[in-house]
Amino acid sequence: MRAAMITKRILLTLAVAASAGLAVAGPGLAQSYPDRPIKLVLPFTAGSPNDVLARLVTPHLSARLGQTVVIDNRPGGGTSIGTKAVMGAEPDGYTLLFSNTPTLLIVPVASKAINYDPIKDVVPVATIASSSNVMVIAPSLPARTLQEFIAHAKANPGKLNFGFGQGTQPHLVGEMFKLATGTNIANVPYRGGAHAITDMLGGRIHMNIGTMSTLKPLHEQGKVRAVAVTSTSRSPLLPEIPTMAESGLPQVTSVSYYGIFGPVGLPAAIVSKINSAMNESLKSPELRAGLEKFGFAPHPGSPKDFAALVASESKKWVPVVKATGFQM
Known part of the structure; x- marks a missing residue:
């Protein structure tokens, strides 16, 4: 009976984790991660505001994670090329996505050729900054x-x-x-x-x-x-x-929120580790000064906060796309 109750409890935990798009992972996984460089995919051109922000934060994030975070610019297809590359990547924390709202949210609505779900097909990991x-x-x-x-x-x-x-x-x-x-x-x-x-x-x-x-x-x-x-x-x-x-x-009134996303199935322990490292990075006076110089405001928060923000922004922007007839 006791074994059956434990098994039932484990299955329930797995179901809850799956519904959140996260894989269950023990503390050992988070302790060993990362053990090699991390690729941060940017579906934007070099020199764009997104690229500038990513290059401001990655040195600080690399220092806290103990591994180099390498930027991989993959523009094209209305940002869908780089976004889909991360969606199809192994959910091991070594291929991540840098994107923003509303871009991530409006692309599938504004283009019939793009068929991903920005809410279900990525996992929000860490907010970085906002700008107007x-x-x-x-x-x-x-x-x-x-x-x-x-x-x-x-x-x-x-x-x-x-x-x-x-x-x-x-x-x-x-x-x-x-x-x-x-x-x-x-x-x-x-x-x-x-x-x-x-x-x-x-x-x-x-x-x-x-x-x-x-x-x-x-x-x-x-x-x-x-x-x-x-x-x-x-x-x-x-x-x-x-x-x-x-x-x-x-x-x-409109504000862009920038952050890091991962593929579905990314272990919760890895999400937590990246999120903590990003939040600590945003405490740096040097980084905060750099953000302010380029018109960005630091925006730390938990993965849960980020998920709620993305859902809220989707409710705002998707109707606007439809009402204006906006197309990519």
């Missing part, structure tokens, strides 16, 4: 505030344009903005956001949305005019610029 965007307009326009820009756009339907990297978060936020304001602003998609900035500086683009690290220096030089930030509160990097909510558009 800033909306800028051409300084040649007769508008100095967001409301003045909206009024100008409404008075000139179809005459202004919005430049963006195709399928990026700024692209989606721009669609949210146009839907919320009822403005008719022409889309000009580019292969990457940097190309849109080049054309904006050349006087060919009227509106752009991007990262603080990219657009703040241009705003300060008078080459673009910042009119709103998408964060929930004003950014310390641009404290004089109001939020979308302050400007009457709370529905355009």
Whole structure:
């Protein structure tokens, strides 16, 4: 009878672990992990904000894990190539995914050719940081505030344009903005956001949305005019610029959350070890200063916190994709 009760208890534990996408692993596994370099797959191009953030944190994470964390850039397919590579990897903790919300969540919804479930097909391991965007307009326009820009756009339907990297978060936020304001602003998609900035500086683009690290220096030089930030509160990097909510558009508030994911079946002990190492890394004054310099805010938390955040963000972004007709 006692043996039967113990067996039943073990089976129940396994069932609970399986339902969470984690494998049961003893303390010995966590103690020996890692014993070789870890590959962190980035489904983004080198030099992108995601790449910059990953390269800021990996030296600190490597030091705490005692093994090198190697970045493997695998862009393409709307980030699906790198994401699927991790989903199909051995769940041993040596192949991990660096991604963000909303990108991970919206790709399968925005493209019929991509068929993975961002909630069920990866395991949230550790949050790293968050960031928001800033909306800028051409300084040649007769508008100095967001409301003045909206009024100008409404008075000139179809005459202004919005430049963006195709399928990026700024692209989606721009669609949210146009839907919320009822403005008719022409889309000009580019292969990457940097190309849109080049054309904006050349006087060919009227509106752009991007990262603080990219657009703040241009705003300060008078080459673009910042009119709103998408964060929930004003950014310390641009404290004089109001939020979308302050400007009457709370529905355009948007924040990106960056983190590490693993393939389904990743042992809970390994998830815990990586998570602890990341949280400890985020306590480093050097790393926190580096994050702030590039417009990121540290965002530590447990794997459970991360899973809840991903689920919450999915409920927010998926309806937006459908409502705007956003496509990759």
